Amino acid sequence: MTVQSEKRSWLWVPTAYFAEGGPYMVVSLVSAILFKSLGMENDDIALWTGLMMLPWSIKPLWAPFIDLFRTKRQWILATQLLMALLFAGMAALIVRESLSAVLIGFFFLLAFASATHDVAVDGFYLIALDKHTQALLAGIRGTFYRIASVSVQGGLVMLAGLIEKHGGSLRSGWAYSLLLAAGAMLALFLWHCLVLPRPADDGPVGGGDRFLTDFLSPFVSFFRMRGIVWILLFLLFFRLAEAQLGKIAVLFLQDKPEAGGLGLGLDTIGILYGTVGPVALIAGGILGGVAAAYWGFGKTVWPLVCAINLPDIVYVYLAVERPASLWAVGGCIAVEQFGYGLGYTAILLVMVALAENSGRYKTSHFAIMTGITILGMMLVGILSGYAERHLGYVTFFWYVMVCTIPSFLVVYPVSRLIPADFGRKNR
Missing domain, CATH: 1.20.1250.20 (MFS general substrate transporter like domains)
Known part of the structure; x- marks a missing residue:
């Protein structure tokens, strides 16, 4: 890898792993706080938020298909755009009604999109970077994943609470928080359209008879x-x-x-x-x-x-x-x-x-x-x-x-x- 390519990796690795950590935390933690504030019982919250973790537990089963179809760069961009649309859709749903099966369905779709995005980013990291740069940026990827977790745990929940506390409704508070998440994911999508490299090895891997x-x-x-x-x-x-x-x-x-x-x-x-x-x-x-x-x-x-x-x-x-x-x-x-x-x-x-x-x-x-x-x-x-x-x-x-x-x-x-x-x- 050239010095220029190594420098360019600093443009996309931190933001790609920020895009990994945020949606995961929304599904695993923020969803429980949101459902509780909207009146769902604890046993139902545990049921639905538990089931939402299924995509991450079974992602090894569909990871090979990401290798077989399209490039990992395309998977990253497609899932980021999809997650931005899902966040916006959830904001619109909350404004209309506090809880619905459709809203829960959107969280499930977000979980599948996020887990697929994780597989694509991790694979792209191995393809686009040489071993030296992988080691060099190992700490950076983990740090920005945690920064995303902190931002979501604190920022989105706090924003919803502050809007409610200062005269807004609970639903409008959550809607603005989810719109903020949608805007952030859209910005990440546009940024990665510009800075993600196009490695020669990033292409579909033919399965053949031995797939x-x-x-x-x-x-x-x-x-x-x-x-x-x-x-x-x-x-x-x-x-x-x-x-x-x-x-x-x-x-x-x-x-x-x-x-x-x-x-x-x-x-x-x-x-x-x-x-x-x-x-x-x-x-x-x-x-x-x-x-x-x-x-x-x-x-x-x-x-x-x-x-x-x-x-x-x-x-x-x-x-x-x-x-x-x-x-x-x-x-x-x-x-x-x-x-x-x-x-x-x-x-x-x-x-x-x-x-x-x-x-x-x-x-x-x-x-x-x-x-x-x-x-x-x-x-x-x-x-x-x-x-x-x-x-x-x-x-x-x-x-x-x-x-x-x-x-x-x-x-x-x-x-x-x-x-x-x-x-x-x-x-």
């Missing part, structure tokens, strides 16, 4: 991995508690005090999830990576497992005491998010280590493991709404603490498959 064999080979290879039963149990159950807490925590913050919640407004939730939470999350992620690089997998895995699970107890405190101080609420959210950022390093290390030793299909195996993890979280997340409805917030958060136990149990057999010094710098 089915080539498509199935990574899956067959994955299920033949040593210790596959323990690997599957780890992927499905390590995040059992987190998958349920993540669905209900934001609804608890938003719910009325008479229903057991904290009764926070959208503007306050936007501040907490746009500043305190992400800062703590990123700090925990950095510390977890540094610890793993210094001491290796063997010495850090159990502290990391504790970090992702034990801080969940703060929600028991919030549900029992229901403090009026935003400092107390923000502090609890910071503790839980810091622990999550720290502990997420554990699952990432396990998947990277397993993929690293899995032969020629490393990339496919990592994608399969990611899909299985999201599928497990989706199924459990769907049930979390029904559990909360029957248990109430206090008992539900105690139940979440019980659900942390499988996380510890599934780590031990998988940890025996990974070298203790994996990840350490001198390795």
